[in-house]
Amino acid sequence: MEMIEIHHVSKKIKDKDALSDISLQFVQGENTAIIGETGSGKSTLLRTIAGLVQPDEGKVYLNGKKVLGPEEKLIAGHDSIAYLSQHFELPIHLRVEQVLEYANTLKDGEEKQLYEICHIGHLMKRKTHELSGGEKQRIALVRLLLGKPQVLLLDEPFSNFDNIHKNEMMQMVQEIAAAWSITCLMVSHSPKDVLFWSQRIIAMRNSVVQQDDTPENIYRKPNNEYVAGLLGDYxxxxxxxxxxxxxxxxxxxxxxxxxxxxxxxxxxxxxxxxxxxxxxxxxxxxxxxxxxxxxxxxxxxxxxxxxxxxxxxxxxxxxxxxxxxxx
CATH class of the missing domain: 2.40.50.140 (Nucleic acid-binding proteins)
Incomplete structure (x- = not known):
């Protein structure tokens, strides 16, 4: 059974099509990468799934229940859907342990397992404004995971990382998602990351889906030259x-x-x-x-x-x- 269902979703932003009649389904525990040129609709799609963008037409469902948009509820977002982008904020002048304590919904010591996987024990006593950019991103991700989401949406969150730290973060996400059966969708411009991490790739252009397939099929049998170019030389x-x-x-x-x-x-x-x-x-x-x-x-x-x-x-x-x- 599909966990996330997107039914004929369309959205215009500043009179320009951001999403055009998008219909997709995602099953529990699946890792899906969304690729495409800048302005193709990738981020709008993620934010619509998260309940942060109100679609002009169509609906998004999580486990058969409609995901409400910001025009339909007081506080935008969905409790079971976590969204992380390059642009995030942490409360300033608080210790990391305080930030995480306020966000924690886990029980029976699960948070300790999470902290170990994410290698943040040495950061707990620091204040958030004392962290590096990479450390802040790691804490932001852990804070989201403390809510034990069913769905994790990653909107190019690691694009400013060096390869070593990016690989660590992606391995960390993969390990936690597998352990907790989290459905993950990630926007990325890196062919290496996309092909290694995902079980499914969706290629977008000009607000529409160009191809939706396995990594191997979309790499070896792209529908068009545009899709071929997104994943490497040809x-x-x-x-x-x-x-x-x-x-x-x-x-x-x-x-x-x-x-x-x-x-x-x-x-x-x-x-x-x-x-x-x-x-x-x-x-x-x-x-x-x-x-x-x-x-x-x-x-x-x-x-x-x-x-x-x-x-x-x-x-x-x-x-x-x-x-x-x-x-």
Whole structure:
């Protein structure tokens, strides 16, 4: 049974569509990432689910009961839905332990388990104005979790963190959400975070959902070039260009084909279906991106072969299974 149901929700902000006839469902314990360019409607969607934005049309339900918007109740928000963004506030001049004590609804020592998972024991005696930005964010998240929400909405809360602290926070959220069966929705611009963390990805553009699928499907089989670009590097080749590279495909000649750089494999000559010359080589930390000229068609290729150098001729294999027709 769906825990959250969104039925035909629309919202205009300053005469511009922020959400256009959105209908979605989320099950308990699911981790969902919401991606899209700035202004695509991601944050408005989260805030509408949280009861912080009043939809112009449509309804949001949590466990079969309508989530009331700010025009329908005195204090906006829902007790079982926690919302955390980059922009948050903590009470000033209070000790952390005081802030958390006032927010705590947990019983039987559950809060101690939460504090251990979140590694905040050393911060309890400090006052909130003495905390770093990352420490404040950690305390803000713990304060929300002390209400033991059924739903946790994360609106780019870790975008200003360095990789080490961001990974710690995401691991912490994942551990707590799994232990308490919390349904999590996170807005993020990081392909690495999205693909690693989520079980489902929703891509938005211009107030509408472009694609709703598993991380692997949305990465390998995006509906269009826009969605492909949200999750990493890609090549777009026409069918005539593919034919020029030496790869024979049966697609209509007017199709655009999306191919991820890692789908090109550097191989021995007898396994190759194209030959190219390396024009550029860029180190990425976990491998190399090559720009390769294949009979006048430039393609991006990812490889871990360190020995390859600019000017080398290389043999490449590309499978039709790694090609996706996009709009």
């Amino acid at each position: 090549n777009i080749l026409t069918v005539p260009q593919l034919h020029r590279t030496g790869v024979d495909v049966a697609y209509d000649k007017d199709c655009d084909i999306m191919i991820r750089p890692e789908s090109f494999h550097v191989v021995l000559p007898d396994s190759a279906n194209m030959i190219g010359k390396i024009l550029e080589k860029h180190f990425l930390g976990f491998g190399y991106q090559l720009i390769v000229d294949v009979n006048g068609v430039n393609v991006k290729i990812f490889t871990q072969y360190q020995y390859l150098q600019v000017g080398n001729m290389i043999h490449i294999n590309l499978s039709e299974n790694d090609m996706t027709v996009v709009d």
